[in-house]
Amino acid sequence: MKTESSIEEILENLLIKLGVEFSKITVEKKEDKTFAVNIESEEASILIGHHGETIKSVQHILKVLCWSNLKIGEDFNVIVDIGDYRKKQEESVV
DSSP states (O other): OOHHHHHHHHHHHHHHHHTOOOSEEEEEEOSTTEEEEEEEOTTHHHHHOGGGHHHHHHHHHHHHHHHHHHOOOTTOEEEEEETTHHHHHHHHHO
């Protein structure tokens, strides 16, 4: 199974267990072992949380689950975005 589809499956299972509805998950390989994960959901504000705390937690849990299930090295990284939240944050800094 391709790494991207494995990450998508792990995240789908996590969101289902959290009781969060989503319409689409996309996983795209960036440089080296970094994967960009985007979640489309009507409940984006719940997933993002206050000052982005929840999105950071979801990202951390996803990373740990991927390490555990996919036996990927520690240099593996996932960056989770929900409703372009991170993209908008980066643009506001620049």
